Amino acid sequence: MPRIPVKVKEKGIGDRLIRFRCGLQNTILDVLKARPGWQEVVGDGDPDFFWCEVHWMKDTFDHAYLEEHVKLNHFRNHYELTRKNLMVKNLKRLRRALERESGKLEAQKCDFFPSTYELPSEYHIFVDEYRRNPGFIWIMKPIARSQGKGIFLFKRLKDITDWKKGTEYLPNSDQTKEVPETYVVQRYIENPYLIGGRKFDIRIYVLVTSYTPLRVWLYRSGFARFSNTRFSLESIENSYVHLTNVAVQKTAPDYDPEKGCKWSLQQLRMYLTAKHGVENVEQLFKDINEIFIYSLQSCQRVIINDKHCFELYGYDILIDANLKPWLIEVNASPSLTASNHDDYNLKFGLLNDVLNVLDMENRLTGKERRIGLFDLLWDDGAVILDDSITSDYVNNFATSLNAFLGCKEDRKDNLRQVFQTAQALKKVP
The missing domain is CATH 3.30.470.20 (ATP-grasp fold, B domain)
Incomplete structure (x- = not known):
């Protein structure tokens, strides 16, 4: 069973060296190496501090043993905020709660994200919104990718017809067609503030x-x-x-x-x-x-x-x-x-x-x-x-x-x- 045991004084690290492990080869590694009193763990040594990648949290965290003072740079289910569909789901829930408890005026403070729908699960709801607002530009984003990968804009519903193909469930069968990657579709902000155009x-x-x-x-x-x-x-x-x-x-x-x-x-x-x-x-x-x-x-x-x-x-x-x-x-x-x-x-x-x-x-x-x-x-x-x-x-x-x-x-x-x-x-x- 994977574990990250660390021997440590009962009341903290004190003046001991702080041992670190880093899963990235960029600025954070430079910072850790340059920090006085910090030392990189070599081999199977036990770190006090671990700058890990998100997949480590998913694959290993639940099975790891951590001493009291050890620090990691992610929460177990950080994706509740950082995955696009879950972020919007949580924000919508908060807005509903604020409206119930404090009224619509307070709930309006949460109106800082564009109209958003998850596809394919909310496809038909999105289509109704699309037809109520013809002429709007929409932006499609894969929920779990970064650096702009997979993002595109569209005006016409038929522009995502090819994407939608394969989402239908086959009745009386244990198989489904190839399901497209989950996306969110958002109302595109058509009037961004411009500097130098x-x-x-x-x-x-x-x-x-x-x-x-x-x-x-x-x-x-x-x-x-x-x-x-x-x-x-x-x-x-x-x-x-x-x-x-x-x-x-x-x-x-x-x-x-x-x-x-x-x-x-x-x-x-x-x-x-x-x-x-x-x-x-x-x-x-x-x-x-x-x-x-x-x-x-x-x-x-x-x-x-x-x-x-x-x-x-x-x-x-x-x-x-x-x-x-x-x-x-x-x-x-x-x-x-x-x-x-x-x-x-x-x-x-x-x-x-x-x-x-x-x-x-x-x-x-x-x-x-x-x-x-x-x-x-x-x-x-x-x-x-x-x-x-x-x-x-x-x-x-x-x-x-x-x-x-x-x-x-x-x-x-x-x-x-x-x-x-x-x-x-x-x-x-």
Whole structure:
């Protein structure tokens, strides 16, 4: 029986080396190797920390033995949020619950995802919706693929006729025809916010260290991913126009790997503020923060919470021309492979801060609300902004939540202050 046993002191790791295993060969491995006091496990050694791939959780987790302090980077059934059909199912359930308990106005706060149906199981329901709204553009997405694979847009119902073939059950037979891969079909956002005539979406990182109680950290830095081609609804078959995934855009003939198609979240915030004013942009980012909380609450009761597990989610958010944010999807394994030097620095700092929040070295007090560029957004309830904070990044940020998406701060200086404060507090009897 597979197991991950670890010998450990009763009260924690203390000053021992932290032994890690990593299933990936990219930025996370660089971070782990560069971290003082951490050592890679060779052969059959026992790790304290395991950055595993999702298939390991599926195949091995239920049969593994874990010592108290061991940490893994996925929850057992993370797919309740990260598989497209289940994410929508959970969000719809939350919306119905909010309407029953608090009324339609409260339920409308969950209206941040497009009309969505699972195919083939909801095909006939989708057809009814399609016929009520002729002329809409729809987008088809396989539920369990990533990097833009298998996605296509369509206007006519007959465009998915070939896909539908083979879904019918053969009566009086133990066999079925070859069933197509499960997809979701969504109303396509036809009025995306454009910059330089090009569509973009935003990748934002959210760290969940517990579901019971819900404990959520929000990373200040992220990036906007732009399409390589100017937006047009006349060419819905052109992936370079409609799909902003780097995996898709980097195959464009004129793609520049150094420049890429990215802006930092700080650049995007400054641009939007210049165009629309502070108040409108603050409302936009407040709405985005609500997306994180409602989406996590939608699956909170079904996620199998485990003290060994944490999850770094990659949220993909689209902004439309009315400055309304839409949740496109949530990734359980956001790409940690850097596309250029700036991207590497962002991801290296992000992953280091994930380890700082987890604090396997036991250097912090556990009461911190800011660690590196992570801010504690939710701790069994909303974390409210500390009135004592007066630094520049807050001066024009009129929000009560402890959230600073796209705001600047010196990450290393913040960490230095956090660790110094924690050390001083631990010395106080």
